[in-house]
Amino acid sequence: MPHVPKIPKRRLLFTILLIWPAALQAQQPNDLANDYYVGRAVNEAGALGDQASVELASQRVVAYFFRVQANQDGVVSADDTLDYTRSFVANGNHSRTTDFAKYDLNQDGVATQNELEVSLSQKTWVTASTAYAETRSRLSVEKRFQQLLAERTKSLRDRVSAAPDVDIEAQGDSYAPVEDLQKLLNNTSTWGPPFFSVFDTNSNLQVDFEEFTMPIFAAILAADTDGDGIFSAGEQDLIKEAQKIAEAALRNSKDKFSFPDPR
Numbered sequence: 001m002p003h004v005p006k007i008p009k010r011r012l013l014f015t016i017l018l019i020w021p022a023a024l025q026a027q028q029p030n031d032l033a034n035d036y037y038v039g040r041a042v043n044e045a046g047a048l049g050d051q052a053s054v055e056l057a058s059q060r061v062v063a064y065f066f067r068v069q070a071n072q073d074g075v076v077s078a079d080d081t082l083d084y085t086r087s088f089v090a091n092g093n094h095s096r097t098t099d100f101a102k103y104d105l106n107q108d109g110v111a112t113q114n115e116l117e118v119s120l121s122q123k124t125w126v127t128a129s130t131a132y133a134e135t136r137s138r139l140s141v142e143k144r145f146q147q148l149l150a151e152r153t154k155s156l157r158d159r160v161s162a163a164p165d166v167d168i169e170a171q172g173d174s175y176a177p178v179e180d181l182q183k184l185l186n187n188t189s190t191w192g193p194p195f196f197s198v199f200d201t202n203s204n205l206q207v208d209f210e211e212f213t214m215p216i217f218a219a220i221l222a223a224d225t226d227g228d229g230i231f232s233a234g235e236q237d238l239i240k241e242a243q244k245i246a247e248a249a250l251r252n253s254k255d256k257f258s259f260p261d262p263r
Contacts, residue, residue: 040064045060054220066128066129069122090176103156104172116153200259
């Protein structure tokens with residue numbers, strides 16, 4: 001066996017520091033985005049099953065798209081960040097007389113149907129996304145979402161015997177100050193999940209299901225270099241290295257490849 005010289009750790013670290021900037025510069029944003037999400041999906045797939053498979057990784061990509069939606073429009077945009085932040089702050093609003101204050105996102109004293117739907121959307125999308133594994137259909141997820149959202153908003157209204165189109169009184173004695181919301185929004189440096197603006201292929205400032213999933217599905221298939229449907233240890237090592245480069249690009253990016261501030 002030929003002698004392979006051992007590279008000192010210090011020199012190896014120096015070599016990595018030299019190579020990584022060049023690798024970052026060579027990578028295009030869409031390549032980095034794919035590498036980032038393929039890495040996450042394959043890692044999660046390995047944690048969920050005995051083996052990290054193409055099938056499980058693809059399911060994780062689908063779940064991630066729906067998991068980051070915070071309103072009922074079915075696409076991912078900066079508005080999801082805005083609605084999520086509003087819901088997060090409002091969720092801390094509780095009262096001794098009514099808990100509907102946490103659904104009153106603009107703190108005007110009433111919870112509208114739209115505010116109820118926005119408040120419940122994120123968790124409802126997560127539940128509805130499981131329909132994709134059975135049907136392979138985005139439409140089935142959206143249909144399930146609409147069914148669940150209607151059931152959940154009706155359940156809230158039934159608690160106070162409120163008719164479908166009537167605003168619900170939400171006066172509370174422990175509202176979080178409006179300043180808390182403004183402070184959070186002002187400290188929000190990114191709008192939308194990492195790299196999502198890269199997937200906005202038609203430049204309409206939102207990403208739909210096909211725009212996000214199709215390129216990542218293709219990248220997942222390409223990462224399975226032997227085409228056996230299972231990611232071997234060697235394939236996973238390559239995926240992890242590519243993900244590290246993508247994460248480094250995120251750290252070095254001021255806007256994290258996100259959408260512009262929607263306010």
